Amino acid sequence: MVAAVTIKNTLALGLVLLMAAGPVMADRLKDLTRVQGVRSNQLVGYGLVVGLDGSGDSAAFTNQTFRNMMNRFGITIPEGVNPSIDNVAAVSVHASLPPFAKAGQELDITVSSIGNADSLRGGTLLMTPLKGADDQVYAMAQGSLVVGGFGAEGQDGSRITVNVPSVGRIPNGATIEREVTSPFTQGDTITFNLLRADFTTAKRVVETINGYLGDGMAYAHDATSISVKAPRDPSQRVSFLSILENLEVDPAEEAAKVVINSRTGTIVVGENVRVSPAAVTHGNLTVTIQENPEVVQPNPFAAGETEVVANTQIAITEEPARMFQFGPATTLSEIVQAVNQVGAAPGDVMAVLEALKQAGALRAELIVI
Structure with a gap:
């Protein structure tokens, strides 16, 4: 009986490297925000x-x-x-x-x-x-x-x-049986809340609305909330909001992030991830345990019983590891090429990314889910 324990990758095989192509597409305001007070x-x-x-x-x-x-x-x-x-x-x-x-x-x-x-x-x-x-x-x-x-x-x-x-x-x-009072028709403003807080996106929303309605019509409270002056009449406010929610805004680029799913072995690398100059080598260690039980038979007419004696052999082998280098200001496409050239498994890539983060060479937020 042979039992092999491979200390290199116990995760599900799978590596996802996402790379955005071209400029960020404009989104409608209704897809980026929710109107404050309009909720379930x-x-x-x-x-x-x-x-x-x-x-x-x-x-x-x-x-x-x-x-x-x-x-x-x-x-x-x-x-x-x-x-x-x-x-x-x-x-x-x-x-x-x-x-x-x-x-x-x-x-x-x-x-x-x-x-x-x-x-x-x-x-x-x-x-x-x-x-x-x-x-x-x-x-x-x-x-x-x-x-x-x-x-x-x-x-x-x-x-x-x-x-x-x-x-x-x-x-x-x-x-x-009962209606919930909505603050939609109250006050002189309508407030939009961004689904993802971002100062740049909030600034662009204000600029887009003011560019369409005129200066001073919209202003940002923080990275999430943008208020717009609106008519008090409910019917006019509905038409007003219908126009605003279809305005297109270019959202800001996301912060540099690397997301690792330790359960499935999935790795997602964002577009803005950069790596400082670093050389990386990662080896694989394999431990093999072999069981060869032996049967001990006493001599004929001798006292004793037949027994099974365990015979265990343990071997440790370390595969040769190749070193690869990340240059300064490495782009996402270069990271993908380096990983593909090495042929690293998902578990190895996770270990490399975590080591780069600890060394200060990975310029991104590392998130493990």
């Missing part, structure tokens, strides 16, 4: 799913919820009697309330088991209030679940599960 709100509720085919849960809070529901319908379950209801499951319900949503509109909802229910397939969610962070009810949910997962179990206890059968969705399963 999270809703959550607790309810019961009924009609399950014996795949419900047996949690104590499920029985308590079931009793409370029966009491609301005028049915009293005697104290000390715990009904066995394996077709009922306690669930949490959550949804996202989009901006400007009006009463009477419908939302998609997600229903998740919070007990030990095996599956929600075939179940129906009973009327469940959905509350916001202020503990106010903003929607009512009810309907039949659509469950993508399923499972099967044999009499011997073996089972198989595909996807997650304890989570389902109900398209248009909630009706909005």
